[in-house]
Amino acid sequence: MNAFLQALINGITIGGQYTLLVLGFSIIWGVLGVINFAHGEFVMLGAYGAWYANKEWDIEPLLSAVPIFFIMFGVGFVLQKVLVNRIIDRDHLVSLLVMFSVSIILANSVKLIFDADNRRTGTNLKGPLDITDAISIPKKQIVVLLVGLFVLLALSTFLQRTRLGKSIRAAAQNREAAKIVGIDIQWVYAFTFALCIAITAVAGAVSSPLVNTQPFMGPPLTLYAFVITALAGLGSIKGAFGGAMLLGVMQSMFTQYIDGIGSNLGIIASFGLLVVMLIVRPQGLFGGLAPVDAGGH
Amino acid sequence: MSNASRSKALQSVGMVLGLAVIAWLFYMPVHGNKAEVTTWTLLLTSVALAVNWNLTGGFTGYVDFGHAVWFGIGGYVSMILITPRSSLQAGWVPENWPIWPSIILGALAAGLVANIVGRFTLKLSGAYFSIAMLGFFVFMREVVRVSKPITNGGTSLDVNNLEIIGSANYWYYIQLSLVIALVAFSWWLRRTRFGSSLVAIREDEIGAEMRGINTTRNKVWVFTFSAFSTGLFGGMVSFQGSSIEPDTAFIEVRTIDAVMGSMLGGLGSVMGPVLGMTVLYLLRNVLWANLLDYHLLAQGVLLASIVLFLPKGIIGLFGGQTGNIRKMLGMSEREGSRTSTFDGMESSFDEDGNIREGARTTRLASEAEVEVPGI
Numbered sequence: 001m002n003a004f005l006q007a008l009i010n011g012i013t014i015g016g017q018y019t020l021l022v023l024g025f026s027i028i029w030g031v032l033g034v035i036n037f038a039h040g041e042f043v044m045l046g047a048y049g050a051w052y053a054n055k056e057w058d059i060e061p062l063l064s065a066v067p068i069f070f071i072m073f074g075v076g077f078v079l080q081k082v083l084v085n086r087i088i089d090r091d092h093l094v095s096l097l098v099m100f101s102v103s104i105i106l107a108n109s110v111k112l113i114f115d116a117d118n119r120r121t122g123t124n125l126k127g128p129l130d131i132t133d134a135i136s137i138p139k140k141q142i143v144v145l146l147v148g149l150f151v152l153l154a155l156s157t158f159l160q161r162t163r164l165g166k167s168i169r170a171a172a173q174n175r176e177a178a179k180i181v182g183i184d185i186q187w188v189y190a191f192t193f194a195l196c197i198a199i200t201a202v203a204g205a206v207s208s209p210l211v212n213t214q215p216f217m218g219p220p221l222t223l224y225a226f227v228i229t230a231l232a233g234l235g236s237i238k239g240a241f242g243g244a245m246l247l248g249v250m251q252s253m254f255t256q257y258i259d260g261i262g263s264n265l266g267i268i269a270s271f272g273l274l275v276v277m278l279i280v281r282p283q284g285l286f287g288g289l290a291p292v293d294a295g296g297h
Numbered sequence: 298m299s300n301a302s303r304s305k306a307l308q309s310v311g312m313v314l315g316l317a318v319i320a321w322l323f324y325m326p327v328h329g330n331k332a333e334v335t336t337w338t339l340l341l342t343s344v345a346l347a348v349n350w351n352l353t354g355g356f357t358g359y360v361d362f363g364h365a366v367w368f369g370i371g372g373y374v375s376m377i378l379i380t381p382r383s384s385l386q387a388g389w390v391p392e393n394w395p396i397w398p399s400i401i402l403g404a405l406a407a408g409l410v411a412n413i414v415g416r417f418t419l420k421l422s423g424a425y426f427s428i429a430m431l432g433f434f435v436f437m438r439e440v441v442r443v444s445k446p447i448t449n450g451g452t453s454l455d456v457n458n459l460e461i462i463g464s465a466n467y468w469y470y471i472q473l474s475l476v477i478a479l480v481a482f483s484w485w486l487r488r489t490r491f492g493s494s495l496v497a498i499r500e501d502e503i504g505a506e507m508r509g510i511n512t513t514r515n516k517v518w519v520f521t522f523s524a525f526s527t528g529l530f531g532g533m534v535s536f537q538g539s540s541i542e543p544d545t546a547f548i549e550v551r552t553i554d555a556v557m558g559s560m561l562g563g564l565g566s567v568m569g570p571v572l573g574m575t576v577l578y579l580l581r582n583v584l585w586a587n588l589l590d591y592h593l594l595a596q597g598v599l600l601a602s603i604v605l606f607l608p609k610g611i612i613g614l615f616g617g618q619t620g621n622i623r624k625m626l627g628m629s630e631r632e633g634s635r636t637s638t639f640d641g642m643e644s645s646f647d648e649d650g651n652i653r654e655g656a657r658t659t660r661l662a663s664e665a666e667v668e669v670p671g672i
Contacts, residue, residue, distance in 0.1 A: 035424055035428075086605065087605075091423065092424030092427075093360055093424065093427070094604055096360075096362075096424060096427060097560070097600065097601075097604045098601050098604050100553075100600070101597045101598070101600040101604070102597070102601070103597075104594070104597030104600070105594060105598060105601075108591075108594040108597065109594060112591070223431065223432070223435060226428055227432070261442075261443045261445075264439050264443045265443065267436075268436055268439045271432040271436040272436050274429070274432035274436075275417075275418070275429045275432045275436065278425050278428065278429045278432075279417045279418065279421065279429070
């Protein structure tokens with residue numbers, strides 16, 4: 001029983017990490033219709049930012065996440081204006097390939113600057129928090145989970161309550177109608193992209209004490225974002241949370257109960273699920289801003 | 298000079314050049330050293346993969362983002378057949394299989410898996426197909442890592458008897474002949490009714506279906522062939538290296554190269570992938586060899602530039618037709634038109650009521666046949 005609870009709690013904390021990871025990806029896809037193939041590279045940039053700040057000035061990743069948020073907001077804004085805007089109305093293939101090029105460029109630029117060594121960001125939050133004698137959670141995991149939940153709540157409040165948030169949802173549901181009622185679609189796109197990139201970089205920053213940071217960590221993260229988005233439904237905040245938790249708990253259970261190859265089986269199950277979900281239930285388990293139009297043409 | 302006669306002239310120039318290149322390629326190993334032959338063999342493999350990828354990605358417009366999976370399956374099945382090492386295999390796999398039957402069985406296995414998987418994934422449209430195939434690629438790589446009794450897990454599976462591996466020249470000539478055959482095949486295929494139906498699928502799938510083309514069957518079969526052929530090369534390359542492991546057999550770079558080569562040369566044309574892959578290879582080995590660390594960066598910049606500024610590829614520069622790529626890439630397509638279901642009818646008009654560029658979307662398969670593709 002303790003083993004099960006421990007695995008469940010581990011799964012939930014991994015789920016928190018995934019939630020933070022997937023939100024930006026899912027919303028960019030839902031609102032702009034662009035599949036951000038460079039998603040994982042923005043996580044990587046955030047992680048490098050936190051690592052550098054910690055190494056040079058001894059700042060906690062949790063604190064450096066704040067300036068990283070604003071810097072990456074700016075980066076995202078510029079990138080949207082310069083590049084993403086050009087591909088927004090084109091076919092998915094074009095955006096896929098262009099964003100894929102961006103991912104190659106970012107990963108290799110970082111490699112040239114910092115070389116390809118694995119790095120781990122330091123943190124003062126060490127040791128576990130004991131819940132019972134047998135069950136405990138590492139403190140740095142809790143931080144990620146809490147930041148994940150905070151971003152989740154802040155984002156959904158923003159989208160539900162504010163005028164700009166409502167504009168974003170309107171743009172996701174019907175671009176033409178949104179334009180007709182006077183929404184400045186260009187501004188909405190730029191803001192959405194910038195916000196999502198900023199959140200994504202924060203995901204990288206706060207989880208950098210947990211995983212190794214290196215220039216080529218991005219592609220697997222992008223793939224996980226795909227898996228969760230396919231589970232969740234496009235642009236759905238609730239769905240992103242549900243999908244992330246489902247994936248986290250599933251992987252943690254595999255690792256707990258199957259020796260040796262458990263983590264591989266977790267990956268197999270995740271990607272098997274991706275393919276099956278796309279075929280069987282393209283709108284995701286939880287519905288979303290817009291249906292994933294996988295069957296249509 | 299009219300467009301038609303210019304393209305005729307270009308075609309004959311291309312033909313002569315092509316024959317000269319082929320003659321040189323056959324003569325090359327006579328005085329070339331072993332390293333050179335090996336380098337050219339590597340290029341031939343990349344060209345073959347690009348040609349195969351182009352059959353689905355270029356002709357039908359279904360972009361397979363996990364194409365390397367067929368390479369891996371072909372390689373693994375053939376290597377498993379020839380290197381029985383565990384008790385599990387010893388029972389049903391006879392030892393010391395000859396090399397070619399195992400390569401062909403590997404390729405058939407890749408084709409079979411593609412046939413089954415394609416039946417489901419080829420129903421997905423555009424980007425969702427790409428993602429599903431990418432997912433399948435990662436899925437298979439992990440399956441191979443986990444199936445330790447059969448595949449030896451994450452470590453390599455080696456050929457025990459090194460004598461069965463042929464010389465560098467042997468593989469060079471076989472791959473050269475196969476690549477020529479493949480290009481000839483895709484040239485021929487493009488001219489058949491079946492090939493035209495593939496292009497019709499790319500141009501307007503619903504329209505093609507309405508005209509009575511069994512789009513699903515045709516997509517699945519061309520996908521099956523492209524997987525079979527890539528699997529064949531997977532087997533051959535594994536034997537040349539005399540070992541196989543998940544990280545080299547299932548490697549994204551192979552897919553990326555195939556996509557980039559095809560895009561650079563001209564997506565959907567017959568010669569495009571050959572030309573593009575060769576240029577890419579030369580760029581990498583000649584120009585960027587001195588850049589060392591920067592070459593991947595340069596490649597990223599190049600890919601973005603091709604997609605944004607040269608959507609018809611090198612072939613397009615010479616006036617060769619690659620099919621209505623602009624439409625395929627959605628460049629003349631306005632937003633909103635995606636929502637209409639009867640593409641052939643409603644979306645022929647844009648929001649202002651004008652007939653859209655390239656609106657003749659419901660073209661017959663027989664009509665598409667008239668269109669002469671690039672050299």
